[in-house]
Amino acid sequence: MLSNRDLERFARHGVHLNLDTCSALRRWAALRGRCPRVGLRIDPGVRVGWGDHPELAYGDGKFGFDAGEGIEAAAYAASLGLTVDELHVHAGWGLQESAAPALAAVFARLAALARAIPTVRTINVGGGLCARQRAEDRPLALAAWAGLLREHLVPTGCTIACEPGTFVVATAGVLVAEVNTVEARRGGTWVGVDAGHNVNCYAAHYGIPLTIAGVARPLSPPTAVVHVAGNINEANDVFARSLLMPPLAEGDLVALYPAGAYGASMASEHCLRGLPAEVLV
Numbered sequence: 641m642l643s644n645r646d647l648e649r650f651a652r653h654g655v656h657l658n659l660d661t662c663s664a665l666r667r668w669a670a671l672r673g674r675c676p677r678v679g680l681r682i683d684p685g686v687r688v689g690w691g692d693h694p695e696l697a698y699g700d701g702k703f704g705f706d707a708g709e710g711i712e713a714a715a716y717a718a719s720l721g722l723t724v725d726e727l728h729v730h731a732g733w734g735l736q737e738s739a740a741p742a743l744a745a746v747f748a749r750l751a752a753l754a755r756a757i758p759t760v761r762t763i764n765v766g767g768g769l770c771a772r773q774r775a776e777d778r779p780l781a782l783a784a785w786a787g788l789l790r791e792h793l794v795p796t797g798c799t800i801a802c803e804p805g806t807f808v809v810a811t812a813g814v815l816v817a818e819v820n821t822v823e824a825r826r827g828g829t830w831v832g833v834d835a836g837h838n839v840n841c842y843a844a845h846y847g848i849p850l851t852i853a854g855v856a857r858p859l860s861p862p863t864a865v866v867h868v869a870g871n872i873n874e875a876n877d878v879f880a881r882s883l884l885m886p887p888l889a890e891g892d893l894v895a896l897y898p899a900g901a902y903g904a905s906m907a908s909e910h911c912l913r914g915l916p917a918e919v920l921v
């Protein structure tokens with residue numbers, strides 16, 4: 641959903657784009673000085689993101705041409721004077737072992753499309769690799785992912801590009817917050833902290849749990865079930881419900897992790913709380 645302002649800026653800087661609508665192809669082609677080569681973003685056609693959350697599914701959604709429309713889209717681009725030199729897909733976030741068969745089908749479709757569009761030189765497979773988010777998670781292993789690339793995409797002779805985000809940086813970040821409230825209410829204990837979903841939206845937006853540990857005594861055994869709530873005026877601003885935690889007191893620091901991906905980059909000034917300070921160690 642690129643505006644003409646966006647496109648003009650990319651053209652000015654000589655950026656190569658992967659585009660995913662006929663509208664963008666048409667408006668890009670009409671711009672003076674734009675790169676004459678483009679990529680096409682293809683809808684993976686499968687729903688393989690972490691958990692069952694629609695927020696994490698990329699297939700059959702707003703991103704990209706259907707694989708079956710790829711040849712037609714390339715012909716349309718050619719009619720506008722553009723050469724399609726790349727195919728792009730981002731299958732989903734937080735890929736698990738169980739996603740391997742669906743991912744194999746995505747890569748096979750992409751390979752077939754690359755063979756059908758002789759100008760394609762690069763196949764970009766996006767991101768999706770992750771570390772364990774919950775103890776029971778079984779992330780797709782790097783070796784298994786590489787095996788799928790080797791089997792399906794290497795034989796095309798194209799360069800394989802990727803855009804890993806989470807896999808590279810998620811575990812490098814920790815959100816440290818201060819416990820400001822410990823309150824028994826309606827049979828439960830609420831632990832309030834001085835950060836909210838404006839600082840890290842994993843729990844509120846995606847329903848993805850973060851690990852929460854006491855900073856001073858991270859290995860203390862859990863003793864109580866608590867709800868950990870943020871400081872934003874929204875009912876869904878809760879980091880965890882019914883979580884087994886060691887004793888926590890007002891003034892203690894807690895660490896929430898992994899917080900190195902989609903944390904600060906998605907932070908907002910909701911409720912005028914301001915943006916979190918970031919410290920690089």
Ligand SMILES: Cc1ncc(COP(=O)(O)O)c(C=O)c1O
Pocket residue numbers: 730732733734766767768769803804805806807901
């Ligand atoms: C097009 C595209 N590429 C790469 C990424 C990075 O994905 P990840 O953080 O799963 O590695 C995303 C994330 O949304 C994306 O939309």
